[in-house]
Amino acid sequence: MKEFLKTKGFKMTPQRELIFRSFFEMGKHVSVEELYDKVHQKDRSIGYSTVWRNLKVICKVGLAEEVNLGDGVTRYDRVTREPHGHLFCQNCKRLIEFDIHAVLPYLVETGEEKNFRADSFKIEITGLCEDCQAMENKKNERLH
Amino acid sequence: MKEFLKTKGFKMTPQRELIFRSFFEMGKHVSVEELYDKVHQKDRSIGYSTVWRNLKVICKVGLAEEVNLGDGVTRYDRVTREPHGHLFCQNCKRLIEFDIHAVLPYLVETGEEKNFRADSFKIEITGLCEDCQAMENKKNERLH
DNA sequence: ATGGATGCAAAGCCTTTGCAAGCTT
């Protein structure tokens, strides 16, 4: 990893290593704050902006990309995994993934038709997850 | 429209009418600021927050929905039009639409499989539009 | 008269950046 970063013009530091490790352990859909909390527990001296900047670095070297669900918080998602879409529960903010191999060809074709140079594809379904639907139903029952 | 709003618990006012009209004239992918600029030209007394709140109202009554491309600006998009995806140029911020009828069934099915109650579907391709690619090429030529 | 609507200013919230000091190579 150290070598890999060097080829991209970045250096390795203890902080960076801890941040990278933590991010890849958490794996997916991590917000700056979540990662900061986790990292900060292990090393109280690491600042918020360092975490933030390193998340950007992870993106710059192509290991993750930003995900924006419109709830005001940017999340970071590993890109080494298979292409996938997101089911985003607006209540509990949970993110469920699903495979999008079936539709990717269509999207690629669409971009080509319009002479658009596509960098990334995003498919998101927002709504209510199974659990939150159940909760909602219980709440309604109580009201009657 | 006045009647329609009343059924939703909202009242009609001169400001609201101007804002609604302007929004529907602009039609698609409008940011608060863009709409404010347009509205403010016609009536200098209308404040930014009034425009903002009315955009929210338009969403609440189901006539538009928020679009978040991850550039820090929330845009509002009419929902009466056909379901569509977005090609978002990261350089000029232009939004090009494309039909997504072909893939919607797959997405609906995906949501059902996971017992997810889907409220909305979002498909976004980010990259560089034709024009900006041309500009980029010219710039590169000049450098050589 | 009511309760929603408006304007202004101020607060919120994340995201970014400026800087001086500290490390990596």
Added chain:
DNA sequence: AAGCTTGCAAAGGCTTTGCATCCAT
């Protein structure tokens, strides 16, 4: 030494809200 990194604090930039006032019903 040269340049990337880090921490802290402060600045940004857009979104929201508090409040007194106004207006539609």
